Amino acid sequence: MSQGTGTGDGGRGPERVTMARALNLGLRAAMEREPKVLVMGEDIGALGGVFRVTEGLAKDFGEERVVDTPLAEAGIVGTAIGLAMRGYRPVCEIQFDGFVFPAYDQIVTQLAKMTHRSRGTLTMPVVIRIPYGGGIGAVEHHSESPEALFAHHTGLRCVSPSNAVDAYWMIQQAIASPDPVIFFEPKRHYWDKAELDPSAEPYPLHRARVVRPGTDVTVVAHGPTVPLALRAADAAAEEGRSLEVVDLRSISPLDLAPVEESVRRTGRCVVAHEAPVFLGLGAEVAARVSERCFYSLEAPVLRVGGFSVPYPAARLEEEYLPDADRLLEAVDRVLDT
Amino acid sequence: MSQGTGTGDGGRGPERVTMARALNLGLRAAMEREPKVLVMGEDIGALGGVFRVTEGLAKDFGEERVVDTPLAEAGIVGTAIGLAMRGYRPVCEIQFDGFVFPAYDQIVTQLAKMTHRSRGTLTMPVVIRIPYGGGIGAVEHHSESPEALFAHHTGLRCVSPSNAVDAYWMIQQAIASPDPVIFFEPKRHYWDKAELDPSAEPYPLHRARVVRPGTDVTVVAHGPTVPLALRAADAAAEEGRSLEVVDLRSISPLDLAPVEESVRRTGRCVVAHEAPVFLGLGAEVAARVSERCFYSLEAPVLRVGGFSVPYPAARLEEEYLPDADRLLEAVDRVLDT
Amino acid sequence: MTSSTGRTATASTPSAAGGAPAAAGPMHVVQMLTPDGRRVDHEEDPALAAHAATLTAEDLRGMYRDMALARRVDVEATALQRQGELGLWASLLGQEAAQVGSARATLPQDRLFPTYREHAVAMVRGVDPAHVLSLFRGVDRGGWDVEATGVSPYALVIGSQTLHATGYAMGVQRDGAVGTGDPARDACVLAYFGDGASSQGDVNEAFVFATAYQAPVVFVCQNNQWAISVPAERQTRVPIAQRASGFGFPGVRVDGNDVVACYAVVRAAAERARAGEGPTLVEAFTYRMGAHTTSDDPGRYRPSVEVEQWRARDPLTRLEAHLRRDHGADDAFFADVAREGDTAASRLRRAVLEMPDPEPGSMFDHAYAAEHPQVEEERAWYAAYLAGLDGEEGRTA
Amino acid sequence: MTSSTGRTATASTPSAAGGAPAAAGPMHVVQMLTPDGRRVDHEEDPALAAHAATLTAEDLRGMYRDMALARRVDVEATALQRQGELGLWASLLGQEAAQVGSARATLPQDRLFPTYREHAVAMVRGVDPAHVLSLFRGVDRGGWDVEATGVSPYALVIGSQTLHATGYAMGVQRDGAVGTGDPARDACVLAYFGDGASSQGDVNEAFVFATAYQAPVVFVCQNNQWAISVPAERQTRVPIAQRASGFGFPGVRVDGNDVVACYAVVRAAAERARAGEGPTLVEAFTYRMGAHTTSDDPGRYRPSVEVEQWRARDPLTRLEAHLRRDHGADDAFFADVAREGDTAASRLRRAVLEMPDPEPGSMFDHAYAAEHPQVEEERAWYAAYLAGLDGEEGRTA
Numbered sequence A, B: 001m002s003q004g005t006g007t008g009d010g011g012r013g014p015e016r017v018t019m020a021r022a023l024n025l026g027l028r029a030a031m032e033r034e035p036k037v038l039v040m041g042e043d044i045g046a047l048g049g050v051f052r053v054t055e056g057l058a059k060d061f062g063e064e065r066v067v068d069t070p071l072a073e074a075g076i077v078g079t080a081i082g083l084a085m086r087g088y089r090p091v092c093e094i095q096f097d098g099f100v101f102p103a104y105d106q107i108v109t110q111l112a113k114m115t116h117r118s119r120g121t122l123t124m125p126v127v128i129r130i131p132y133g134g135g136i137g138a139v140e141h142h143s144e145s146p147e148a149l150f151a152h153h154t155g156l157r158c159v160s161p162s163n164a165v166d167a168y169w170m171i172q173q174a175i176a177s178p179d180p181v182i183f184f185e186p187k188r189h190y191w192d193k194a195e196l197d198p199s200a201e202p203y204p205l206h207r208a209r210v211v212r213p214g215t216d217v218t219v220v221a222h223g224p225t226v227p228l229a230l231r232a233a234d235a236a237a238e239e240g241r242s243l244e245v246v247d248l249r250s251i252s253p254l255d256l257a258p259v260e261e262s263v264r265r266t267g268r269c270v271v272a273h274e275a276p277v278f279l280g281l282g283a284e285v286a287a288r289v290s291e292r293c294f295y296s297l298e299a300p301v302l303r304v305g306g307f308s309v310p311y312p313a314a315r316l317e318e319e320y321l322p323d324a325d326r327l328l329e330a331v332d333r334v335l336d337t
Numbered sequence C, D: 001m002t003s004s005t006g007r008t009a010t011a012s013t014p015s016a017a018g019g020a021p022a023a024a025g026p027m028h029v030v031q032m033l034t035p036d037g038r039r040v041d042h043e044e045d046p047a048l049a050a051h052a053a054t055l056t057a058e059d060l061r062g063m064y065r066d067m068a069l070a071r072r073v074d075v076e077a078t079a080l081q082r083q084g085e086l087g088l089w090a091s092l093l094g095q096e097a098a099q100v101g102s103a104r105a106t107l108p109q110d111r112l113f114p115t116y117r118e119h120a121v122a123m124v125r126g127v128d129p130a131h132v133l134s135l136f137r138g139v140d141r142g143g144w145d146v147e148a149t150g151v152s153p154y155a156l157v158i159g160s161q162t163l164h165a166t167g168y169a170m171g172v173q174r175d176g177a178v179g180t181g182d183p184a185r186d187a188c189v190l191a192y193f194g195d196g197a198s199s200q201g202d203v204n205e206a207f208v209f210a211t212a213y214q215a216p217v218v219f220v221c222q223n224n225q226w227a228i229s230v231p232a233e234r235q236t237r238v239p240i241a242q243r244a245s246g247f248g249f250p251g252v253r254v255d256g257n258d259v260v261a262c263y264a265v266v267r268a269a270a271e272r273a274r275a276g277e278g279p280t281l282v283e284a285f286t287y288r289m290g291a292h293t294t295s296d297d298p299g300r301y302r303p304s305v306e307v308e309q310w311r312a313r314d315p316l317t318r319l320e321a322h323l324r325r326d327h328g329a330d331d332a333f334f335a336d337v338a339r340e341g342d343t344a345a346s347r348l349r350r351a352v353l354e355m356p357d358p359e360p361g362s363m364f365d366h367a368y369a370a371e372h373p374q375v376e377e378e379r380a381w382y383a384a385y386l387a388g389l390d391g392e393e394g395r396t397a
């Protein structure tokens, strides 16, 4: 192992890093700490992954721990399950959101259920990293947000960092989890930077966080819609409206305590994600908030997200994707009620 | 073709038939009407399918139209897509709900999107029949309700009959649809009988229907929870409470007009399905009803369904599945609010 | 041994098809016991002959005992299902030799990945059959100790386990437990699957991964010629063993009703795997004598004459004839085994009838390994709900 | 022709693995033009020689023209991408012979299922390259007329199209359009895929279905030796063509930089398919001269010396040498082709620059074939929303 320190922070001080780099550092820290951690997937070795998240890992940890696989997603996840049965902790990279579906059967019928099937005797500490979401002008299958399709299945945990610092900690926490974690990385923000202090105390993996306090409307977001919500909140502030933004961070389990607490104050709630609104995560959030904050709500919970159409060609994606204007339009509506 | 009449009703008069038989008659009618209709899947030929829905079709229509396939679900759906491109109208049988996932990639990335991808020049009149739901004391993977995992994808239509008469008509309407239809058959009700009149006028495929009028609470159900809701309504009636039961029939698109109309009268709504509540169809129904009937609701919309655990072993399934008592408990809660 | 290649040779051509099967050609079938129990030598491969030669009379009696016990348990399970004590049963009838021969070729440190039909495999590895029946009774998903027995949970999604087996084997490699030459250390993995499963993408991806990394896995395909109602020719026009060559690793077809040959062939493949020489595909050519499961009605799709033909090649009769002829086994031995079987069967019956139903609310256990707030919330709700019902009959009951 | 098998023969063994590749053995590679342009006969298979012999000097010039045009278009597309006019481009550089040779072996009634790299295939079949570039520009998913050209939409999910091709071929069978002997009626299907794709379950299931029904499909694998950064040896230790034998149908390896051999081999396979004799797998052994796509940086994973070696086997140079040597093609011919290429390229550039952006709201079109209330509701909402924004700049802009 080339890093030497084995402490997990590589002895670094605070540093401005991109999310891709933060993930790389998080993977390194986990691999240094625990020799059973493996990284596997397509093009993750010499190339370092198409987003360079695994850059340098093959060189530093060798190809027994950084496994360039054949081109077969079911094979990647299926063999990761077998490796987990042997005591390894594989971290699988799926190249793009749209290519996770060949592995869907292994994920939902095997990975999600093996612990239950074996009455807890086989644990499945497998992480599946999925770069997700749009906004990068890509071709088909490279811009989708499939999180609801995983969160509906018990046995999986699903999380999504919205910034580099969370990414650094959350990937390590996901790897440490004895349960399988589907790890959604908002690809359009891979190159966004933040100040990372590896000596800081990490926030719990499955906890939501208020990332901007406010008083008029509660905006619930995760992954790529968090920066969006923050931008919308800035714009709203100029118009004299105060948005409270909650970053869910964990999609399953869902931590709605901060949302409910917030809605009890604001009486208004808007949920935003890139996935289609229909049966997207926002449906669950809206259903729960509507139930639990029934007497506090001054207006219906509104959802802002993708339309009920296939993710469109790149020149239409700015129309498809929720943007700050669409979010603010919903804010107007809940405030006008 | 052995049936002769070609009219689709085989010249039959009204008859009491099981849902399995109604589906068989519906398939026959469609196959007689349109030579491009094929049936394909595992064990659907000589055996007539494990639930006998395709019984006798191989004998009557030959193995070019009733295609016993190799054991590979991606292969079944993938080749059905190719057959559709050549002008055929394949009806695929998936043997059990839990075995649709190997075909999930072909369904969601190909079948659902080919029309859009080709700007409408390639249509995909493919039906995928899935026996779903629990209550039959089966082993793992034979009792699940994956409808939300399909309904979240645009490009698919999803329906589920709750009785033999609807099954007869809906399978024919699904086959006639130029869009792919995921057809969920509530397997525990395959042997329930109803009076089928093949000369009657069919109800539109994508329309929900009030199957029992009532005044106190609107109960929304589909597939196997419809008979359940009707039983609960009987019990409630004895306690002097009047439940209105809406059978959604169509899961995507969702026809909530009768539900909203009903909730505006009752002010109370309970949604029931067998799938896990978390991100199940009930989330979408609750989110919409909460939004659109905001000022009519006297109580939060409640959801009754499966728990956030893998579908349990048979001796626990009666605990897992929503039953009339659990439904009535939710009814009590909305009425007590 | 033309008999066991017979079906493939006479495979009917699907009507939509044109020409004849390509590259079909007969494939050699390894056989060491003839159907009437004569021991024949296998001259092509001295290593196989050597493995077979290690089998003592005691070993062969042990194999017979394993096969007979498994069959007796299978009969009892079928009866229990008929009596409503099991929800379902998947009989292994006819496949005892393939299962016992292959399982007996494993070492304690090896790991086996069964489907839902490998009851004899499980028993050879020390799984209490009651733990298998708990799955079919619907009490749990199978209650045995995976680590102690080396037997993975039964896999019901066809083919899924072959990838797990391959991944496990990749782990064995990473642990340095191949090619050391230490017989107590070097390990391999057996991946069981059926003729129908050979069509699944997962199985073929397992072949890809296994060869890519030369993983120590032996793929054991029991070609029992039927996938429920679909004959093996619908899955492939050539012997399944031949599939391996297309992926660049060896495939062997063995008489699956010949326990000696199954043992020798799987042992050779296992030793190859443990030595770090990579995967092998073993196709045990056998026959599913019974229904697919107790839910099935084979009368709808296959002629009983086929079953009758295969009865003449019964793996137990064959070994019995051999033991009587060459190893002095007498009526007393077989009576002993039968008695032992009856004892096991009644013990099993009692165990099944006494199986407690799972605790209410236990469905919330083990959904996750670590605490999960939503599961706990629902568990609590359900407990309160049950408490609220307490005494009540259920309003619609 | 040792050159093109060189890579496989020297495949490095993954470190976690033990032994040597099993059953590797050299596989014959069909070649009809040597790298320096000499025409060599193929003696093993007279049918192949006969197909090659049908090619007139005019045909060969036409092939050169197709290849040169495709390359010129490819260069222009790469430039357009660099200039920000395309979001992405997947270059076919080096694969012109495999694509033109195979596509020219098809008849109008045949259907072709490409991946994202078959631009020369599309052009041979009459697809306007502007319709291909519209996909990479992000205007739509590819705008050509599938029925008129017989070219399916580009498939981006690796391997998915091989099943569509097989199903389409099953439809051809059901239409009675195989084995009639009528050359205007009998049809076949070409399924293109890459070396990486050979690992996907879908591709192997396509092999299963194609053989099960003897469907008239030719699987054309362009083994360009790389799947992005992963060398072909990670996918298989033996020639991909050999995969077919494991499924019971013929596989042929052809020099993918030899357009004559590609034509002859695919034509033979296509005629076999149209005659109802079932599938064939053709592995065109070639090389991806450029990056995987414009987003890729091959310097990270492959030595440039490898690229240089392959430059010596350039498919265009080879055919040029042959045309000059044996068919009297002179500088004027090649200058003509080059001019034609430049014209096509500037026409293409203009077409791309003039492509209108899709209409706002057009994303709602064709989500379904029949009316869909939810799509219509959202379409209406969005139109009203846009109207509401009218003139406004966007509050966060």
Ligand SMILES: Cc1ncc(C[n+]2csc(CCOP(=O)(O)OP(=O)(O)O)c2C)c(N)n1
Pocket (backbone or CB within 6 Å): B042, B071, B073, B095, B099, B102, C117, C156, C157, C158, C193, C194, C195, C196, C197, C198, C224, C226, C227, C228, C288, C292
């Ligand atoms: C993915 C999947 N599809 C379908 C089924 C339903 N099914 C259960 S067993 C079976 C046939 C299996 O045949 P084979 O692999 O030959 O094994 P055998 O039952 O003969 O031992 C089928 C289709 C399943 N369990 N999993």
Ligand SMILES: Cc1ncc(C[n+]2csc(CCOP(=O)(O)OP(=O)(O)O)c2C)c(N)n1
Pocket (backbone or CB within 6 Å): A042, A071, A073, A095, A099, A102, D115, D117, D156, D157, D158, D193, D194, D195, D196, D197, D198, D224, D226, D227, D228, D288, D292
């Ligand atoms: C199912 C799937 N997984 C991953 C990808 C991402 N991806 C795009 S191209 C490619 C490599 C394909 O290699 P190959 O099949 O050899 O074709 P080539 O690009 O060389 O023409 C990968 C991994 C994909 N498109 N689809």
Ligand SMILES: [Mg+2]
Pocket (backbone or CB within 6 Å): C194, C195, C196, C222, C223, C224, C225, C226, C227, C228
């Ligand atoms: Mg079988």
Ligand SMILES: [Mg+2]
Pocket (backbone or CB within 6 Å): D194, D195, D196, D222, D223, D224, D225, D226, D227, D228, D288
């Ligand atoms: Mg390639």
